[in-house]
Amino acid sequence: MAAETSSSGAVAECRVVVEAGEEFVDGWEVVSINQWDVEQVRVLILSTAALYRIKYKASSGEILHHHRQPLDDICRIQIGRFVFGTFAVARLFRSAADEDGIVGLRIFSAEHRGGSSLLDEAQPFRTYRAARAALVDLASPDALVRSIADAILVAQDEALGRRCTLDEFDIKRSNVLGPLSVVRNKLSGV
Numbered sequence: 564m565a566a567e568t569s570s571s572g573a574v575a576e577c578r579v580v581v582e583a584g585e586e587f588v589d590g591w592e593v594v595s596i597n598q599w600d601v602e603q604v605r606v607l608i609l610s611t612a613a614l615y616r617i618k619y620k621a622s623s624g625e626i627l628h629h630h631r632q633p634l635d636d637i638c639r640i641q642i643g644r645f646v647f648g649t650f651a652v653a654r655l656f657r658s659a660a661d662e663d664g665i666v667g668l669r670i671f672s673a674e675h676r677g678g679s680s681l682l683d684e685a686q687p688f689r690t691y692r693a694a695r696a697a698l699v700d701l702a703s704p705d706a707l708v709r710s711i712a713d714a715i716l717v718a719q720d721e722a723l724g725r726r727c728t729l730d731e732f733d734i735k736r737s738n739v740l741g742p743l744s745v746v747r748n749k750l751s752g753v
Contacts, residue, residue: 571606574606578590580629581610582612586611587610588609588611588714589609590607590608591607591707591711592606592694593694595690596690596692604619607691611722612633613632614634616629617629637715637719638672639671640727641668641729641731641734642667642729643732644667645665646733647735647736665693666704666705667690667691667708668690670691671727672689690734692708
């Protein structure tokens with residue numbers, strides 16, 4: 564397995580979530596984009612058996628909560644540039660220059676186990692982009708996104724003897740803000 568490539572203090576602090584019997588592989592600071600199209604800073608930790616998504620409070624060094632996704636539950640990874648619809652409400656809060664063209668990562672769950680709420684269950688994927696803090700050691704956000712995808716594929720190959728599908732095409736961000744974005748995402752298969 565690969566050694567840690569991130570110099571992040573958050574990654575070092577969050578390694579403790581890795582369960583007994585698993586080994587830490589790598590970690591990254593990312594921005595997670597939830598089902599309401601809201602961006603939240605998170606830490607991803609990859610172990611030899613799972614991918615952990617962690618809410619970490621840097622000011623206190625506290626792990627507020629985390630979610631464990633087994634490697635065999637990851638059925639597809641999508642890498643692509645974020646695009647918004649022409650009439651996306653989200654465009655009111657972000658400039659097109661800032662968002663269109665940024666490379667993101669979408670990780671799909673085979674079991675659609677997004678979390679404990681009904682809204683989490685309705686979304687069969689998690690969407691991420693590079694966090695600014697994570698880009699210190701990398702040439703571009705593209706490099707971070709690709710390194711995460713590559714690390715997951717290698718970990719799956721080593722742990723399971725197989726890899727999930729890797730697709731490369733645009734990732735459409737929601738045109739709808741709020742709980743209705745979950746319904747739109749589910750119905751459109753985004």
